[in-house]
Amino acid sequence: MRVMVAMSGGVDSSVAAGLMLEAGHEVVGVTMKLRDTTPEERAGRSASCCSPDDLMDARRVCDTLGIAHYVVDYRDLFRRTVIEPFAADYLAGLTPNPCVRCNDHVKFAPLIERADMLGIDTVVTGHYARLDTDPAGRRRLRAAVDAHKDQSYFLFGLDQAILKRVAFPLGGMDKDRVRAAAHRLGLPVADKPDSEDICFVPDGDYARVVEQVADAPPTGPIRHVDGRTLGQHGGVHRFTVGQRKGLGVATGERLYVVGVDADDGAVTVGPRAALRAGGLRAAGCNWIGAPPTPGQRSRIRIRYRHRGVDGEVFADGDRALMRFDSPQIAVAPGQAAVVYDGDVVLGGGWIERALAVSGEAPRAMEGAAS
Amino acid sequence: MPIYLDHNASAIPSPAAAAAAADWLGRPANPSSVHRAGRAARAAVERARRQVAEAIGGHPGEVVFTSGATEALHLALGRVPRGSHVVASAVEHPALFGACRARGVTVSTAAVDGAGRLTVEAVRRALRPDTALVAVMAAQNELGNVYPVADIARAVAPVPLLCDAVQALGKIPLDVTRLGAAMAALSGHKVGAPPGVGALWVARGEPLAPLLEGGPQERGRRAGTENVAGVVALGVAAAQVPDRLAAMPAVARRRDRLRATLAEALPEWVEHGDPGLPNTLAGRVEGVDGDILLAALDRDGVCLSSGAACAAGGIEPSPVLLALGLDDASARGGLRFSTGPETTDAQIARAGALFVAAARRALSARFKRSR
Numbered sequence: 001m002r003v004m005v006a007m008s009g010g011v012d013s014s015v016a017a018g019l020m021l022e023a024g025h026e027v028v029g030v031t032m033k034l035r036d037t038t039p040e041e042r043a044g045r046s047a048s049c050c051s052p053d054d055l056m057d058a059r060r061v062c063d064t065l066g067i068a069h070y071v072v073d074y075r076d077l078f079r080r081t082v083i084e085p086f087a088a089d090y091l092a093g094l095t096p097n098p099c100v101r102c103n104d105h106v107k108f109a110p111l112i113e114r115a116d117m118l119g120i121d122t123v124v125t126g127h128y129a130r131l132d133t134d135p136a137g138r139r140r141l142r143a144a145v146d147a148h149k150d151q152s153y154f155l156f157g158l159d160q161a162i163l164k165r166v167a168f169p170l171g172g173m174d175k176d177r178v179r180a181a182a183h184r185l186g187l188p189v190a191d192k193p194d195s196e197d198i199c200f201v202p203d204g205d206y207a208r209v210v211e212q213v214a215d216a217p218p219t220g221p222i223r224h225v226d227g228r229t230l231g232q233h234g235g236v237h238r239f240t241v242g243q244r245k246g247l248g249v250a251t252g253e254r255l256y257v258v259g260v261d262a263d264d265g266a267v268t269v270g271p272r273a274a275l276r277a278g279g280l281r282a283a284g285c286n287w288i289g290a291p292p293t294p295g296q297r298s299r300i301r302i303r304y305r306h307r308g309v310d311g312e313v314f315a316d317g318d319r320a321l322m323r324f325d326s327p328q329i330a331v332a333p334g335q336a337a338v339v340y341d342g343d344v345v346l347g348g349g350w351i352e353r354a355l356a357v358s359g360e361a362p363r364a365m366e367g368a369a370s
Numbered sequence: 371m372p373i374y375l376d377h378n379a380s381a382i383p384s385p386a387a388a389a390a391a392a393d394w395l396g397r398p399a400n401p402s403s404v405h406r407a408g409r410a411a412r413a414a415v416e417r418a419r420r421q422v423a424e425a426i427g428g429h430p431g432e433v434v435f436t437s438g439a440t441e442a443l444h445l446a447l448g449r450v451p452r453g454s455h456v457v458a459s460a461v462e463h464p465a466l467f468g469a470c471r472a473r474g475v476t477v478s479t480a481a482v483d484g485a486g487r488l489t490v491e492a493v494r495r496a497l498r499p500d501t502a503l504v505a506v507m508a509a510q511n512e513l514g515n516v517y518p519v520a521d522i523a524r525a526v527a528p529v530p531l532l533c534d535a536v537q538a539l540g541k542i543p544l545d546v547t548r549l550g551a552a553m554a555a556l557s558g559h560k561v562g563a564p565p566g567v568g569a570l571w572v573a574r575g576e577p578l579a580p581l582l583e584g585g586p587q588e589r590g591r592r593a594g595t596e597n598v599a600g601v602v603a604l605g606v607a608a609a610q611v612p613d614r615l616a617a618m619p620a621v622a623r624r625r626d627r628l629r630a631t632l633a634e635a636l637p638e639w640v641e642h643g644d645p646g647l648p649n650t651l652a653g654r655v656e657g658v659d660g661d662i663l664l665a666a667l668d669r670d671g672v673c674l675s676s677g678a679a680c681a682a683g684g685i686e687p688s689p690v691l692l693a694l695g696l697d698d699a700s701a702r703g704g705l706r707f708s709t710g711p712e713t714t715d716a717q718i719a720r721a722g723a724l725f726v727a728a729a730r731r732a733l734s735a736r737f738k739r740s741r
Contacts, residue, residue: 028665028669033685068665068668068669070661070664070665071685072661072685073685073702113735113736114662116735117658117662117666117731117732117735117736118662118665118666118669118731118732119666119728119731
């Protein structure tokens with residue numbers, strides 16, 4: 001098989017390339033140039049994903065493996081489909097997930113098109129997820145064996161046409177085995193630390209990225225769910241639902257962000273109990289196989305590091321209603337709600353709003369993003 | 371063996387030049403040493419200087435060896451006062467523009483037309499009363515266009531002209547006595563010597579200050595122990611320039627055959643430039659990024675270039691193609707075949723067929739997507 005491996009310069013995609021080569025495939029490496037180099041990176045002070053160092057690492061890995069390596073320029077695409085929507089979401093009071101967007105718009109479809117143009121069969125990435133085929137012949141996306149590294153959450157937006165053309169060789173491995181494989185293959189990145197940050201937010205400073213891309217973010221009051229105005233804030237982009245730190249108000253009470261309303265610039269805060277939600281509404285849904293049957297029992301993950309809650313899913317076109325068996329804390333509009341049946345990813349959608357816990361009064365945040 | 375069609379990036383080394391370099395890499399060789407080993411090295415360097423001078427019709431004393439053409443251009447810019455004005459063609463090599471930046475001069479560019487042609491008038495229009503230097507290359511590396519350097523030199527006199535002659539040497543006749551230039555930059559690895567050696571030809575009487583302060587090598591014009599192995603190889607390659615020139619009619623015929631193959635088989639093939647160099651064919655397959663075809667041909671064992679090699683890691687669309695008036699997407703389609711005397715008929719036929727097949731596959735994949 002001819003395969004193209006998307007290589008970030010990290011250990012995972014490097015091992016993916018090495019394993020495909022060992023398995024006897026004809027392999028080429030491709031590194032996506034997603035953004036311009038920052039002055040900090042040029043001075044060697046910051047080493048995030050997609051930095052020049054990472055590009056050089058990918059090249060060194062390919063040299064070690066003896067395979068071709070090319071750089072493809074997706075800077076425009078990445079800016080249009082990931083960075084700008086990321087900023088726009090924050091300005092709209094949402095909590096965006098740029099990694100899902102990148103998978104939906106940058107990593108797969110354009111690389112598959114490129115593979116087609118080159119006569120290459122399969123696009124390979126270092127994602128921790130598994131693929132197989134169900135009895136009906138449809139591709140099935142499943143969680144990785146290593147639950148701690150599992151990245152299937154980020155891949156719920158892929159469709160059959162894409163899943164037929166990709167492979168995730170690390171889905172059955174845990175991180176230790178991947179590291180061991182990197183050493184066995186003699187890869188120069190075998191001991192490189194994992195990158196945890198979002199690649200274009202190297203130091204975790206979201207607000208600065210938003211301010212660089214967008215016009216002046218809306219400012220406004222900080223209001224308690226009980227109606228009091230507690231103060232003013234410097235921009236809605238600095239707040240996400242569930243946030244506790246950096247509120248800039250002191251009431252003696254432990255307060256969390258409960259809602260962000262971009263229209264009047266208000267940030268609503270309240271006690272932890274005010275964050276409880278009994279379900280959610282989602283839009284922009286993608287179902288990898290057949291859509292869930294009405295009320296289908298599922299496990300629902302409402303953010304990447306969420307282990308999931310059992311519940312029922314009602315799909316309606318590209319929209320869905322999901323009800324949790326037990327209330328969940330901090331259902332943040334803008335995040336993805338991903339639906340599992342066991343370890344199989346059924347699909348998911350983008351959270352529009354949280355729903356009140358049944359029997360409890362609706363909360364201030366419910367109108368926020370509707 | 372790959373089919374190597376990227377001679378404008380780096381020519382296939384001359385076996386004689388490589389052997390000479392290897393010989394000198396195995397000896398202690400400081401030409402400034404007084405003893406016999408030093409004398410031998412000095413004699414080898416001076417012999418190379420005569421060989422280079424002879425290849426371009428100059429005098430040995432006019433040849434300053436450098437680490438390559440980039441250094442030669444920087445050295446040449448040293449004669450221009452900081453803050454002064456330089457006129458350059460819009461399609462000069464990045465090394466020329468870099469040397470101008472490093473020197474802190476203002477640059478006005480003379481535009482080329484859609485086929486990369488440069489007129490005397492375009493250069494003259496860019497002149498200012500304080501213009502201290504005009505820079506025009508003898509032949510354009512990405513397009514193969516050849517420029518009327520002698521006519522331009524006459525038109526801008528008494529402003530001195532710096533000629534980047536890197537791509538001309540060994541491909542078209544180059545005679546500094548007719549060039550009208552005050553200085554000309556040369557590169558070893560474009561004519562069969564290894565990378566890391568080049569030269570600046572400076573007409574007698576023209577001022578030149580060293581870039582780096584140090585020893586009195588190269589008559590005080592270029593400090594630092596000479597790269598003897600490289601210099602000797604450049605001399606050997608220069609001595610073979612007449613042989614290269616003699617091969618050029620056949621080189622041109624093969625290039626023309628490739629051009630005809632692409633034009634016949636691919637309606638989407640659009641040629642760039644107006645190559646006066648016999649070995650260069652530039653163009654694009656409309657709607658297909660150049661790097662896709664480069665990768666496809668690379669897998670097939672054919673080496674070519676998308677834009678200039680320097681831009682290959684930088685993945686910016688070629689400024690030269692943008693200077694022709696191409697939009698960003700078209701410029702990203704840019705590809706360049708550049709052949710050499712070593713290229714055979716069979717290689718040209720095979721490369722043409724592989725290119726057509728790769729282009730058709732890419733076009734049909736694109737068609738499938740757009741439906």
